[in-house]
Amino acid sequence: MNIAMIGAGYVGLVSGACLADFGHRVTCFDVDEQKIASLRRAEIPIFEPGLDRVVAENVTAGRLFFTHHLAEAVADADVVFIAVGTPSRRGDGFADLTFVYAAARMIAQSLSGFTVVATKSTVPIGTGDEVDRILREENPGADVAVASNPEFLREGSAIEDFKRPDRIVIGAEDDRTRELLAEVYRPLYLNDAPLVFTTRRTAELIKYAANAFLAMKITFINEIADLCERTGANVQEVARGIGLDGRIGPKFLNAGPGFGGSCFPKDTLAFAKIGQDFEAPLRLVETTIAVNDQRKRAMARKVVAACGGDVRGKRIAVLGLTFKPNTDDMRESPSIVIVQALLDAGAEVVGYDPAGIEAARSVLPPIDYADTAYKAAEEADCLVIVTEWNEFRSLDLEQLSRLMRGPVFVDLRNIYRRHEVERFGFSYFSVGRPNGA
Ligand code: NAD
Numbered sequence: 001m002n003i004a005m006i007g008a009g010y011v012g013l014v015s016g017a018c019l020a021d022f023g024h025r026v027t028c029f030d031v032d033e034q035k036i037a038s039l040r041r042a043e044i045p046i047f048e049p050g051l052d053r054v055v056a057e058n059v060t061a062g063r064l065f066f067t068h069h070l071a072e073a074v075a076d077a078d079v080v081f082i083a084v085g086t087p088s089r090r091g092d093g094f095a096d097l098t099f100v101y102a103a104a105r106m107i108a109q110s111l112s113g114f115t116v117v118a119t120k121s122t123v124p125i126g127t128g129d130e131v132d133r134i135l136r137e138e139n140p141g142a143d144v145a146v147a148s149n150p151e152f153l154r155e156g157s158a159i160e161d162f163k164r165p166d167r168i169v170i171g172a173e174d175d176r177t178r179e180l181l182a183e184v185y186r187p188l189y190l191n192d193a194p195l196v197f198t199t200r201r202t203a204e205l206i207k208y209a210a211n212a213f214l215a216m217k218i219t220f221i222n223e224i225a226d227l228c229e230r231t232g233a234n235v236q237e238v239a240r241g242i243g244l245d246g247r248i249g250p251k252f253l254n255a256g257p258g259f260g261g262s263c264f265p266k267d268t269l270a271f272a273k274i275g276q277d278f279e280a281p282l283r284l285v286e287t288t289i290a291v292n293d294q295r296k297r298a299m300a301r302k303v304v305a306a307c308g309g310d311v312r313g314k315r316i317a318v319l320g321l322t323f324k325p326n327t328d329d330m331r332e333s334p335s336i337v338i339v340q341a342l343l344d345a346g347a348e349v350v351g352y353d354p355a356g357i358e359a360a361r362s363v364l365p366p367i368d369y370a371d372t373a374y375k376a377a378e379e380a381d382c383l384v385i386v387t388e389w390n391e392f393r394s395l396d397l398e399q400l401s402r403l404m405r406g407p408v409f410v411d412l413r414n415i416y417r418r419h420e421v422e423r424f425g426f427s428y429f430s431v432g433r434p435n436g437a
């Protein structure tokens with residue numbers, strides 16, 4: 001099949017490369033000409049494990065193309081995916097649909113033959129109706145159908161997620177569209193990935209409901225962690241104790257500094273607004289947002305308390321800046337709020353991240369950066385693990401204790417055990433594990 005991918009960001013590039021890997025002919029278009037130019041030079045503009053290989057193999061095989069010219073991508077396409085950003089709108093937090101509608105207007109002119117326009121971007125309920133209206137307004141003669149095909153991949157494991165999804169959701173209004181999209185994903189359901197066929201509006205809602213539920217689950221265990229700290233219980237054991245119940249499940253029950261990233265914060269905010277607009281308030285989602293917002297600054301207060309209540313003039317090494325491991329994405333990372341709050345309290349901060357430093361420089365307030373975890377730790381009074389990159393899981397604690405000036409070790413991801421760390425003279429603080437562990 002011929003596929004056009006509009007938007008070559010995290011979702012568009014990964015989806016485009018993987019669809020090419022299934023054997024389709026995929027042409028990616030992006031308004032960011034530099035992005036397309038670097039992709040044409042075989043440079044991958046984002047850090048995503050395994051993506052460079054899938055892109056290179058499919059370009060070489062003549063199945064994956066990058067273009068500055070939209071018409072080139074759309075004219076022969078059977079399916080045009082819209083995978084542009086839907087960030088929070090300034091001011092009211094609703095999803096900013098400017099890019100989606102602009103993409104629809106651009107696509108309309110180049111459609112030829114029966115084409116399905118499928119939205120992969122996360123969009124509010126009813127957006128497909130408006131995309132449909134725009135396409136018909138711009139090109140009344142076009143034989144086009146609009147579908148919703150929300151994407152569930154996670155940055156850091158995006159290739160694996162795309163190729164082995166828990167499910168594929170297809171929201172369409174007619175059989176011809178359903179059949180065409182089923183054909184796109186045929187290699188996957190031959191591997192047993194369930195296809196969920198539904199209406200466009202339901203598909204749009206599924207995506208928000210999924211993200212809101214996951215954000216709520218994280219926020220729930222974070223509140224339980226606070227209660228553990230007051231009561232002497234251990235949140236990891238609570239998580240295991242409840243997660244073994246099949247109705248709850250063990251995933252997304254790791255207490256930490258609060259959720260961040262390019263999706264959960266903006267999607268929960270947009271979902272809450274959607275609920276209000278439809279006069280069906282989503283109070284659990286609204287509360288999740290509020291609890292999570294407070295949590296990030298609370299994590300900075302935890303660091304200050306660990307340092308004896310005062311960090312003025314103290315040097316704090318922050319390990320892990322991206323919102324999660326295996327990505328260079330800094331969008332809404334908890335580190336942004338934590339670092340700012342530490343600076344507000346008078347600390348001197350030095351940051352290290354295996355892949356996020358370049359992105360961090362434009363997002364974080366001015367701090368020092370180190371190029372290894374050990375360099376960051378030099379002369380530090382306190383070390384804080386904010387993101388659980390693998391390389392932080394087996395730090396040479398002996399070396400760290402020699403390099404650091406102070407003994408405070410704050411593990412906001414619970415990746416160490418107290419006795420392992422305290423053996424080297426550190427005072428150890430984690431999340432929801434006040435005594436043991
Ligand atoms: P991104 O910012 O990485 O990429 C978006 C791309 O779209 C950019 O390269 C931008 O230049 C391009 N673009 C903007 N307007 C365009 C236009 N009119 N025509 C062509 N290209 C245009 O965003 P992303 O993280 O890939 O997210 C895209 C969508 O997918 C969002 O709605 C997001 O919520 C959703 N999503 C993201 C993830 C994730 O993990 N990042 C997962 C699932 C769903």
